[in-house]
Amino acid sequence: MKSPIPDYLQHVLDKARDNEAGAPAAYIDVLARADTSKLAVALAMVDGNLYSAGDDQVEFSIQSISKAFVYALAIEDAGLPRVLEKIGVEPSGDRFNQLSLERGTNRPMNPMINAGAITAHSLVVAPNATAEARTERILKSLSRLAGRQLHVDEEVYEAELKDADRNMGIGHMLKAAGIITCDPREAVKGYIRQCAINVNVKDLAMMSATLCNAGVHPFSGEQIIPHASVRQVLSVMTTCGMYDAAGDWVSNVGIPAKSGVAGGIIGTLPGQVGIAAFSPKLDERGNSVRGVAICEQLSRDMGLHMM
Ligand code: DON
Known part of the structure; x- marks a missing residue:
């Protein structure tokens, strides 16, 4: 049976695409020339399932x-x-x-x-x-x-x-x-x-899911990050990961997260799902405009908010 999740992810991307706001990072000239139409999302579950949609093979720097x-x-x-x-x-x-x-x-x-x-x-x-x-x-x-x-x-x-x-x-x-x-x-x-290390959204979703899974990689079963470090990392991602937008982010999306100036964002819901979104245009705080919109939508639809 065909999983409904990719269709749902496609729908989330289609909605986010309408948002034309923002601009790619201007201070790194390669990023300033990025193709701003690129848009992708991936979800990696702690049980090892990975779902993605959009430009999920496109690489961008992790920043x-x-x-x-x-x-x-x-x-x-x-x-x-x-x-x-x-x-x-x-x-x-x-x-x-x-x-x-x-x-x-x-x-x-x-x-x-x-x-x-x-x-x-x-x-x-x-x-x-x-x-x-x-x-x-x-x-x-x-x-x-x-x-x-x-x-x-x-x-x-x-x-x-x-x-x-x-x-x-x-x-x-x-x-x-x-x-x-x-x-x-x-x-x-x-x-x-x-x-400057290149990744795509599937890579990021898996990296995020390892944090969700107490440092154990959901596919390989390897303990890559010690559990005590995961706790510290997720705490700081919650309070500081979205910079001066951290308060807005925690109240709207409610998931520990980290953004990058090439347009990537990870969201990490412990015990459940690692989210990754990508689109190059940024808001004035340096976070991907469409990436934030995607995470907000996923959080609302899937009830991901921690509270
Ligand atoms: O150091 C810098 O400015 C960049 N290499 C990384 C900044 C960044 O990704 C900020 N995130 N939104």
């Missing part, structure tokens, strides 16, 4: 969605107490590319903003590790989560690196504040490389 998974790696490699010494867990209320250091501790406010993510990146493997070792660990882990070998989009990497003054500035401030101890240029380069 800030990587921050959730690299935070988990930092916790695994450096231990939660050390990570908490270096990165806070409070929403900044500011844009993702603000410095947002906490008064008193100098910690970046949380790991989902660029300052916190650059710090988390610097804690992967070990503080004195090479940039290559860190990137390799991150690529390997994200590939295991996706269930296939992922690759860095070199064009996106180069494009972001050539206009990286702002992130480089943040890296230098983190070093001056004693938060990162390695060469800040290497930390920022590695962070930009992690953001």
Whole structure:
């Protein structure tokens, strides 16, 4: 019997397509030229079923969605107490590319903003590790989560690196504040490389479903992320994953989530379903306009709100 779910997902996409608002990220020139008609959704259930519709084979760079998974790696490699010494867990209320250091501790406010993510990146493997070792660990882990070998989009990497003054500035401030101890240029380069890893919505749905499933990959049954890290990651995704839109998101959609500036979004409902949506046009807070609309619709129709 034909499953009704793909037809339903197609219907959700058709509705979201009517929303013409937003613009692709302007500050990374490859992303500014993205095909804004692209639209896709995928749902990965914790029982291992995967459903998708639209441009589900189209690849785009993971961007800030990587921050959730690299935070988990930092916790695994450096231990939660050390990570908490270096990165806070409070929403900044500011844009993702603000410095947002906490008064008193100098910690970046949380790991989902660029300052916190650059710090988390610097804690992967070990503080004195090479940039290559860190990137390799991150690529390997994200590939295991996706269930296939992922690759860095070199064009996106180069494009972001050539206009990286702002992130480089943040890296230098983190070093001056004693938060990162390695060469800040290497930390920022590695962070930009992690953001340039290409994925499609099916990859992201599977990565999200692993978080839903207490760190166990729903297909392979492998424990990829320790359970204690999943709890920490999902907590911070709930409060900080959608940046200064986090409050609106939690009240409207009610699912831990993370967005990326290439137009991807993941939603993660523990014990149930990992959602991924993609469309390149962003709102003023840096979240995909159609991606947000898709998640709102799914949450309403399927009763996914946590409350
Ligand atoms: O560092 C940056 O600005 C980008 N590589 C990532 C930002 C991002 O994805 C913000 N999300 N919406």
